[in-house]
Amino acid sequence: MANTYTLIEAKSLGSTTATITFSAIPQTYTDLKLVNSTRCDLVNSVAVRIAFNSNTSNFTGIYLQGAGSGTPSSGTDGRRAGVSIPTSYTSNTFTNDEIYIPNYTSANFKSYSLDSTQENNATLSYIELYAGLWSDTAAISSITLTLDSAGSFVANSTFYLYGISKT
Amino acid sequence: MPTKLIINCETGEQTEVELTAEEIAQREADAKAYEAEVKAKKVEAAIKATAKAELLDKLGITVEEAALLVG
Numbered sequence: 001m002a003n004t005y006t007l008i009e010a011k012s013l014g015s016t017t018a019t020i021t022f023s024a025i026p027q028t029y030t031d032l033k034l035v036n037s038t039r040c041d042l043v044n045s046v047a048v049r050i051a052f053n054s055n056t057s058n059f060t061g062i063y064l065q066g067a068g069s070g071t072p073s074s075g076t077d078g079r080r081a082g083v084s085i086p087t088s089y090t091s092n093t094f095t096n097d098e099i100y101i102p103n104y105t106s107a108n109f110k111s112y113s114l115d116s117t118q119e120n121n122a123t124l125s126y127i128e129l130y131a132g133l134w135s136d137t138a139a140i141s142s143i144t145l146t147l148d149s150a151g152s153f154v155a156n157s158t159f160y161l162y163g164i165s166k167t
Numbered sequence: 168m169p170t171k172l173i174i175n176c177e178t179g180e181q182t183e184v185e186l187t188a189e190e191i192a193q194r195e196a197d198a199k200a201y202e203a204e205v206k207a208k209k210v211e212a213a214i215k216a217t218a219k220a221e222l223l224d225k226l227g228i229t230v231e232e233a234a235l236l237v238g
Contacts, residue, residue, distance in 0.1 A: 009179070011172065013172070017170050017171065017183070018170060018171055018186060018194070019172065020172050020174070021172065021173045022176055023175050024176050024177035025176045026177065146194075150197070150198035152169055161176065
């Protein structure tokens with residue numbers, strides 16, 4: 001892989017954790033890429049939510065979701081960052097999520113894209129594409145991930161933050 | 168007690184601490200708001216589906232025939 005793609009931090013959870021924050025993100029890269037593989041402690045699938053600089057305001061976005069035997073859907077929603085795997089799905093399966101944040105230090109609004117897939121040895125399983133926007137001009141120095149419905153990420157969920165340079 | 172993990176990308180230090188009472192309260196409030204939003208969306212979808220079925224019934228046509236009309 002090119003030298004322009006650098007692992008900033010990695011974490012594999014040792015125990016159930018409600019919130020993950022990458023703080024003091026170096027401002028020396030061009031783009032950021034977050035690669036997550038998660039499972040949660042809830043019975044039903046829930047959205048993972050993202051926040052930048054501890055800020056949960058001024059987020060908008062559009063999602064397109066396939067669902068296997070469930071009902072496919074699309075719509076508007078803010079702060080989406082994947083759909084975590086619940087306890088009712090096949091044991092020991094984790095999601096495959098990638099979030100790309102270009103120009104995270106710019107003084108413009110910050111766009112990001114997401115693709116997220118679940119794994120389940122059954123007919124119901126979600127796959128999602130999402131285009132998000134944070135209408136804020138601040139450079140992104142921290143990223144926080146949480147779950148809807150007061151859920152927590154379980155052990156062995158993994159989170160990798162990469163910095164990508166244009167040169 | 169729910170915990171939060173903070174990974175400092177500058178130092179590599181990883182800190183896991185319990186959520187404060189305020190953070191737990193906010194988390195529970197967010198969860199309730201989310202459940203209410205999901206419920207409202209379901210109700211809205213059900214109302215739309217009922218209205219659509221009633222209109223088709225009133226017109227005496229099928230969904231496929233209605234699609235032909237607007238296609």
